[in-house]
Amino acid sequence: MSDIKFSIVLPCYNEAENLPLILERYASVMRDDVKTELILVNNGSTDNSASVMAELLKKEEYSFARSVLVEKNIGYGHGIFTGIKSAQGEFIGFSHADMQCPAEDLFKAYDLLNAQPDPKKAMVKGRRLNREIGPSIITVGMSMMASVVLTRVLTDINAQPKVFHRSHVERMKNPPNGFELDLYVTYLAKKANMNILTIPVIFGKRAHGVSKWAFSFISRYKTILAMMKYIFKLRFID
Numbered sequence: 420m421s422d423i424k425f426s427i428v429l430p431c432y433n434e435a436e437n438l439p440l441i442l443e444r445y446a447s448v449m450r451d452d453v454k455t456e457l458i459l460v461n462n463g464s465t466d467n468s469a470s471v472m473a474e475l476l477k478k479e480e481y482s483f484a485r486s487v488l489v490e491k492n493i494g495y496g497h498g499i500f501t502g503i504k505s506a507q508g509e510f511i512g513f514s515h516a517d518m519q520c521p522a523e524d525l526f527k528a529y530d531l532l533n534a535q536p537d538p539k540k541a542m543v544k545g546r547r548l549n550r551e552i553g554p555s556i557i558t559v560g561m562s563m564m565a566s567v568v569l570t571r572v573l574t575d576i577n578a579q580p581k582v583f584h585r586s587h588v589e590r591m592k593n594p595p596n597g598f599e600l601d602l603y604v605t606y607l608a609k610k611a612n613m614n615i616l617t618i619p620v621i622f623g624k625r626a627h628g629v630s631k632w633a634f635s636f637i638s639r640y641k642t643i644l645a646m647m648k649y650i651f652k653l654r655f656i657d
């Protein structure tokens with residue numbers, strides 16, 4: 420076992436422009452009392468992420484961070500799970516890499532989890548406060564559908580961050596490759612009767628670039644449809 424307490428996984432797909440800011444922000448929230456590793460998953464990026472990461476990671480002040488390469492992009496979930504598998508920490512968290520999710524939220528979630536009598540029996544996730552009406556209707560609709568089909572109350576499934584003890588990873592036998600991973604991780608926690616705690620979060624705007632899935636009506640529709648199909652599938656697989 421390593422002495423790393425907390426592993427933070429950030430899946431990065433063509434986020435070269437955001438990488439300098441990500442490292443700067445995460446460096447500013449690192450704590451002496453919680454030995455942390457930041458795992459940047461280069462999720463098959465086709466921009467210059469690889470060289471930007473390599474340059475940034477040479478810097479002494481970013482020695483808490485390292486990168487993991489996924490050669491070919493298969494999806495968001497696959498990227499996160501690749502990072503999770505390489506994580507050394509006793510606790511594992513993941514979030515997004517476009518700076519929509521503040522770096523300090525990871526530690527707020529970590530602290531809340533560690534304040535529990537048995538952190539293995541809990542998971543902490545974000546609960547978004549500032550949603551626009553359109554996306555918020557989709558989120559509520561999706562959560563209601565998931566809750567009914569999977570017979571467990573699930574809310575704001577795609578809010579980041581998510582933080583759990585590494586023992587939770589053993590439950591993840593069939594992790595999905597796409598955006599469904601957020602639902603999967605949360606559902607498995609519910610199924611194992613873990614306590615799902617939330618911290619309020621504010622999702623800001625992307626620092627640079629555009630959404631990697633909600634950029635057009637068609638791609639938005641496809642992602643949502645895949646999610647709906649997966650909700651039914653999940654009922655039978657895990």
Ligand SMILES: Nc1nc2c(ncn2[C@@H]2O[C@H](COP(=O)(O)OP(=O)(O)O)[C@@H](O)[C@H]2O)c(=O)[nH]1
Pocket residue numbers: 430431432433434462492493494495496498515516517519629630631632633
């Ligand atoms: N769409 C997509 N996003 C990915 C993938 N791998 C990592 N990501 C990251 O997932 C995060 C969320 O994606 P984003 O496009 O911002 O989604 P949105 O915030 O829901 O519009 C970003 O940090 C992406 O870089 C992938 O394969 N596909």
Ligand SMILES: [Mg+2]
Pocket residue numbers: 515517519625630
């Ligand atoms: Mg985003």
